[in-house]
Amino acid sequence: DAGVIQSPRHEVTEMGQEVTLRCKPISGHNSLFWYRQTMMRGLELLIYFNNNVPIDDSGMPEDRFSAKMPNASFSTLKIQPSEPRDSAVYFCASRNPGGQETQYFGPGTRLLVL
Amino acid sequence: KQEVTQIPAALSVPEGENLVLNCSFTDSAIYNLQWFRQDPGKGLTSLLLIQSSQREQTSGRLNASLDKSSGRSTLYIAASQPGDSATYLCAVASGSNYKLTFGKGTLLTVNP
Numbered sequence: 001d002a003g004v005i006q007s008p009r010h011e012v013t014e015m016g017q018e019v020t021l022r023c024k025p026i027s028g029h030n031s032l033f034w035y036r037q038t039m040m041r042g043l044e045l046l047i048y049f050n051n052n053v054p055i056d057d058s059g060m061p062e063d064r065f066s067a068k069m070p071n072a073s074f075s076t077l078k079i080q081p082s083e084p085r086d087s088a089v090y091f092c093a094s095r096n097p098g099g100q101e102t103q104y105f106g107p108g109t110r111l112l113v114l
Numbered sequence: 115k116q117e118v119t120q121i122p123a124a125l126s127v128p129e130g131e132n133l134v135l136n137c138s139f140t141d142s143a144i145y146n147l148q149w150f151r152q153d154p155g156k157g158l159t160s161l162l163l164i165q166s167s168q169r170e171q172t173s174g175r176l177n178a179s180l181d182k183s184s185g186r187s188t189l190y191i192a193a194s195q196p197g198d199s200a201t202y203l204c205a206v207a208s209g210s211n212y213k214l215t216f217g218k219g220t221l222l223t224v225n226p
Contacts, residue, residue, distance in 0.1 A: 004157075033214075042218040043158075043203065048211060056211055091157060102148055103214065105157035 004106035006092050012112045018080040021109045024073055025094030033103060034067055034077050035091040043091070049075065082113045116141045116208050120217035127194055128225050135189040135220045137204030142182050145207040149178050149189050152201045152219065161202075162189070194224045 005024040013019055025032050034046040047057040052069045060067070064083070069075040079086055089110050093103040117140045127133050137147070146165050150158040162171045162178040164187070170179040177190040191198060201219040208215065 043216040045213060045215075048213070050211075056213065093158075102160040102163050104160070105150075107157045108155075110155075 004092055004094055004104055006090075006106035006109050008109060009107065010110045010112075012114065013082055014114050015083055016081045017113075018078065019082045019086075019111060019113075021077040021090050021092075021111070023075045023077070023092030023106060025075070025092070026104055027073070028096070029094035029104070030072070030097045031095040031103075032069060032075050033093040033095070034075070035093065037089045037091060037108070046077070046090075079111075082111075084113045087111055087113050116144075116206060116215040118204055118206055118215050118217040120202075120204055120220050122220060123218070124221040124223075126223040126225065129194060129196060131194050131224075132190070132192050133194055133222070135191070135202050135204075135222070137187040137189070137217055139185045139187075139206045139215075141208060142185050143208055144182065145212055147178075147180050147187050148205045148207070148214070149176075149187075150203040150205060152203060154200075158203060191222075194222075196224045196226050198222060199224050 007022045030051050032049040035043050037043045046059045047067045048055050049069045067077045089108045091105050091108045093105045095103045119138050121136045144166050148163045149161045151161050152158050164171045164180040175192040180187045201221050203219045205214045205216045
């Protein structure tokens with residue numbers, strides 16, 4: 001299996017632009033997570049999907065952030081408009097059915113908003 | 115609200131030394147505790163997962179213990195090697211959705 005796939009790996013954009021991050025979970029996994037990692041705050045859960053349905057979006061910082069999972073093999077995290085404080089590494093992770101299993105992380109997207 | 119703390123924030127040791135990384139959490143109502151490794155510029159790799167009913171897990175030179183009642187876990191690395199250099203993150207799963215709460219990690223450097 002190729003593992004969790006994220007694209008792009010690096011993104012540099014200007015303030016105010018729309019940014020779309022993409023994730024393909026491991027086949028057969030029914031849970032998908034989006035995290036943000038910064039030096040100051042560490043790794044934070046943004047949103048969690050189960051069977052393509054958003055279950056917990058309490059970590060989404062504000063309305064500029066939105067996430068979708070149109071099918072079991074694809075998810076997007078969109079920031080519109082982007083701001084410099086959104087600069088971070090964004091990780092996607094997926095998990096087997098059943099909450100007791102570990103999560104498998106993608107390589108991350110390093111976002112820099114100028 | 116669950117909070118996870120890792121001590122120390124950074125650790126530098128000579129090759130061959132045994133070492134212990136510490137993790138503490140505030141809410142003992144957890145499902146499991148996991149230790150992850152993160153290499154620079156990479157994602158997280160799961161090392162060990164301890165269920166709440168277990169006391170420890172071992173994988174090769176790694177041993178993780180869990181004391182749920184006191185809210186503590188340790189990761190023991192035996193005979194450290196330069197290839198062990200990475201950031202080690204502790205995470206606890208709690209809540210109705212098995213949400214993971216992460217510590218900020220311990221940056222380990224093993225010097226040849």
